[in-house]
Amino acid sequence: MLGKLTGWEDTIVALATPPGVGAIGVIRVSGPLSIRLVAGLFPGKDLEQQDSHTLHVGVLKEGEEALDEVVVSLFRAPRSYTGEHVVEISCHGSAFVLERVIGAILRCGARLAKAGEFTQRAFLNGKMDLAQAEAVADLIASQTAAAARTALHTVRGGFSRALRDLRERLISFSALIELELDFSQEDVEFADRTQLYHLIDEASLTTGALLQSFRLGNVIRNGVAVAIVGKPNAGKSTLLNTLLNEDRAIVSEIAGTTRDTIEETLNIDGILFRLIDTAGIRQHTADVIEQIGVGRSLEKMEQADVVLYIFDVGEAMSEIVAVREGLMAKGKAFLLVGNKVDAVAVGTVHGGDDRVATVAQVRFPEEVLISAKEGKGIDVLKQRLVDLVLKGEAADGTMVTNARHYEALRKVDESLRTIRTGLDELLPGDLLSLDIRHCLHYLGEITGEITSEDRLDYIFSKFCIGK
């Protein structure tokens, strides 16, 4: 048994894999003395003499008691997740065995890691900024391809690069202002005002794009709320069933998705669509105008990110026009879904049956023609839904998904506007500089450069243990 040495309390240990029975379970140990500590439990080989990024098979022993046959992964500082020496021990996946191994490591002087403490150390050691660290938690919690993609993009530094870009613009601006300050006695306007405006406008554009991406980012993180509305017998429930039935096989492949959730969610191209209070909508019998304009239906539509208005393609044109105008006035994303094309011949440019052609032709940019009953046009409808969600996506995939980042960015945006007003009002350079400092402060809050320790502890406490 190893005695406790000073400094070993800096060695943290936790189970890194989910609890429960599996083939293997991985225990993570981090700290300047982590390799020495585990070496004391691994008599078969001197781990302290081994290279970084190597694997070692052997028996973990506490005194004479064999704890498990394990594979030890060595990561030497700074080439590790936390930036410290890290040892990962791959044990047999028995909760009991894992408890014993963790117990032995604790008895050597390590302590249990707090939630998120490994990632917190990675942040403190400069392995990632706060935005990246938070995205690690998002990545772990991701349930769709889009959410995973966005989080991974941020983990890999995509969002941080956008922020750095913003920061650099602000610093350039600041440099020009300060140059002007230096020459202020000479009453020359060294910094070209046009250039200042240009820099501030560019920064505002970046911030604006990031802020705008939050709507989509949020949608990707939490799913898209979709309200399917329409007159009775327009085919709402048939559409719903067609969508759900086709989707069920895909959704059920995802581990942990419960049947209850499947009933009301659609995963299309990795984006989660949540159908809000569908039962209510299904039973609703009021007329269309009421349905999209007042009362419960309005409420449902307010909650929705997207409205699907489903109608019979045989319906009078004027009604659809009214609905469309109502939806546009609300500023909602929507699709007009003309159902029951199976009941009429679909018109083509080259003619055909003129009477029905005018009925079943697409007349609005938001219109999709389907047959819910026969499953026709469903793929197109799905694609249109996805397009609707993705239309705000930045080309490089950078997206704000975190409400904390959004709030900080809003303050950055506000500061930028204050600076612009200052420029307009010919504010002296030192006051403009102060505003820029505010702006940089809010940016620093996102990346964690100026975040207080308490705040950091709070942010990391939302992580899972072992990360």
Next chain:
Amino acid sequence: MLGKLTGWEDTIVALATPPGVGAIGVIRVSGPLSIRLVAGLFPGKDLEQQDSHTLHVGVLKEGEEALDEVVVSLFRAPRSYTGEHVVEISCHGSAFVLERVIGAILRCGARLAKAGEFTQRAFLNGKMDLAQAEAVADLIASQTAAAARTALHTVRGGFSRALRDLRERLISFSALIELELDFSQEDVEFADRTQLYHLIDEASLTTGALLQSFRLGNVIRNGVAVAIVGKPNAGKSTLLNTLLNEDRAIVSEIAGTTRDTIEETLNIDGILFRLIDTAGIRQHTADVIEQIGVGRSLEKMEQADVVLYIFDVGEAMSEIVAVREGLMAKGKAFLLVGNKVDAVAVGTVHGGDDRVATVAQVRFPEEVLISAKEGKGIDVLKQRLVDLVLKGEAADGTMVTNARHYEALRKVDESLRTIRTGLDELLPGDLLSLDIRHCLHYLGEITGEITSEDRLDYIFSKFCIGK
């Protein structure tokens, strides 16, 4: 995207860690082409050029789509768990991310591993025998220190060594017999009969010890059933509560142990004691003789591995003697627990109050004196319980815990007796040889040397996926 190549269907993939959300999840890939397959998804570095037992950090990509930032562990054949090339991919612990990575690997031509298939390959490639492979499953399922210890001992080959020993004795015997056959025309008795008897007796001893260890092995694997019996007011429920309360803290440390289970089990020194139908025993009001002799109590005692008979130390000596004789006649392991020592002075060798000294002194080897109320003597009682269980333990920790092994060993034992009878009856050598072949056959069933493919498939199907 990689095209499918011939032979890639031999590459198997599975999640090796428990499902659910954790910091990391590990995906295991095995097969002759596993490294090449994963290398195709890992563009940052040529994995095929890397050494065995090395770790590689990078981004896993399917085409242009980044799947996750991962750590890849390389194990080259035969220095791996399965004996084939093995790649373990440590991903972010999102069920969704893990599904995507597994999906990408499947699309490259691998297939999902069946339950236990990694271990089955380890067995087929001679990395372990069947007894060891089965102990891997036991180790993963172990819930107590003793169960983990026994399983680990078997995984590490302890049991297999005992079987090898047995096998060598049988082969020596066989060699002597065959030598005799060769010289049979000359009517010399080349093989010394004494030596033959000696070899068979030694083999029987080994088998006997292994068979006997099954009682304990089984107990360690499944827990020890304990019946606490005694007259009303002897202190059964107080003892039960004292035991359970003290134990609760220890048991609750073990992940996955539910509260319901805790109510009725005790973990003492890593051995699980199950209190059978305690409520029934508590409410039982019949007199002692009936309680240990007939009806429901008898049934309970039949189910129990150990009987704790609790009595008031002030009780008449003759009753305890009767109970003790009854228990000995049943051949049950038991302890006589004299309760309420707090109510009397405990006698010592050096005297004291003579009247109570005779009452509260230990009079039987199976006797323990306690005060359930004051918690006195409880530690001694626990130690005695553990001793009772461990008294059959083989010195080197080899134990039969698997019912399949037990059955095969019983057939080995039977064959040995047949051989001995053959020796007694001066059976010709060729017939003795046949009996030995039977015996070796049953031994081979344990280690898997002669087990049929169907049987193997069945055994491994009881494993978890990913092992």
